[in-house]
Amino acid sequence: MDVGVLRRDGRTDPFFDGTAAGRLVVRRCEACDRWFAPDASGCPGCGEEDLGWAEASGAATLVTWTVLPKEPPVFLALVELAEGPWLHARLDGVERADLREGLALRAEFEHPDEGESYVLFRPWTERGSVR
């Protein structure tokens, strides 16, 4: 499935600065010690609308998934970052038989020739990426 070309929108630039450098940068409210997805509009705890950015570990677990009938199949998921927030994401290097709640994942980064770098999530063990 062709991804096309990703461009910045001015609101999530630190996220794409992060993907370019191979780091997962998401939103964080320092005051409430709470992490959010990169497109979060504010912190419901304190009302702060101008959330800061912080680097997440990249460790995640699989919450749920869906498979698009493409060739090859496209695996989409909700993943839970170790820091707590969920991201809508695409999985890489998985087969249907691998998929289960809690599957350990790790953010990995793609750097296309044109456009912004982006993040995928791959199965992961202590010894490194499974595939």
Next chain:
Amino acid sequence: MGTSIVGLGMTELGRVYGRSPRRLAADAVRLAAADAGLALADLDGLLVSHGLGGSPGIELADTLGLRDLRMLSLVNSFGATAGAMVSYAAMSVLNGSATTVACVFADAPLKPRQSAGSAYDRGARGGTGGAPGKAEWYGFGGMTAALGLRSVNSHYALAAQRHMARYGTTSEQLGAIAVATRKWAAGNPLAQMREPITIEDHQRSRWVSEPLHLLDCCLVSNGAVAVIVTSADRARDLARPPVHLWGWGQGHPGDRKERGSDFGLTTGAAASGAAAMKMAGVTPADVDVCELYDCYTYTVLVTLEDYGFCAKGEGGAFAASGALGPGGSLPTNTGGGQLSAYYMWGMTPLSEAVIQARGDGGERQAPSTDVILVSGNGGILDHHSTLVVSPHEKGA
């Protein structure tokens, strides 16, 4: 004093072209007033809602020539709106701020020669600013869409898959809902899809977004539906048998997508159904018929669980038992629902509830309709409304 639905107006539904949402809404309100035996001038309240095809606007009142209204508003709780509107209308009648309120929904997302799917594919769309044929996507949301998450279908697939992984729910069990609903549709002249289907047909229908097959997904329709709410006292003198409002509720759990979320497993139906049934003085055992929002087969399954018709996690087995179809213990979506009849958001289940309560179901009339439960669901299982309606006055 009680409140009642006294009028039902439905335009032609489905691939109906050439009429704007406002025109469709105006037609539905006129039909509802005529159905009730009321003049348009008898209306003193108008609540307006819409789907993705544009809003009729509160200018609808001017289109209808309504004067001296005492209540006029747009209402939007997404798919939970129909039940919400009816409850606001009933509360206004009860507190005296209006006497006779029309509630209307209109939508016209379908365009000639356009697929139903494309009418509702509202993900961030790639532009064409880059190289020829190469889509461009903007920001984090654009990245998510570029990677494949572009459709509401996939969001509901994520929800259904979570239930499957947690409770062992199967695609065949979802198929049982599609099959039962289609059986009901066969008896509804207004249904867009009336050809019988089998579990095998369901299993063979193409994947839309696993674990959802095409036959797990609702139709897309153009049209409008209106109902009129007034006092039970006034309802006695009108043209059609009143459909009495026994209870209502809403549930908006506000689940955030973060650790601990019940997304996909439990919905606002739990709070909404409990509130509506408590107000009505009934329990699930008292319910004769369910008219449930069925944007997807899975929505029916999780709503049945959350309402308490079966335990959490047992919705699949309950559906597969045959309870929901003709002859089953809990006739559900007796007109064919949104899956097989027509997709007028929350007005699909509400319109069929009115038809059943009046005994107008013809060959699909349910054997008993003393207590009918009606649901609305909006967002990705984010918003819920419930109505309990009956042909009988409450406490009578």
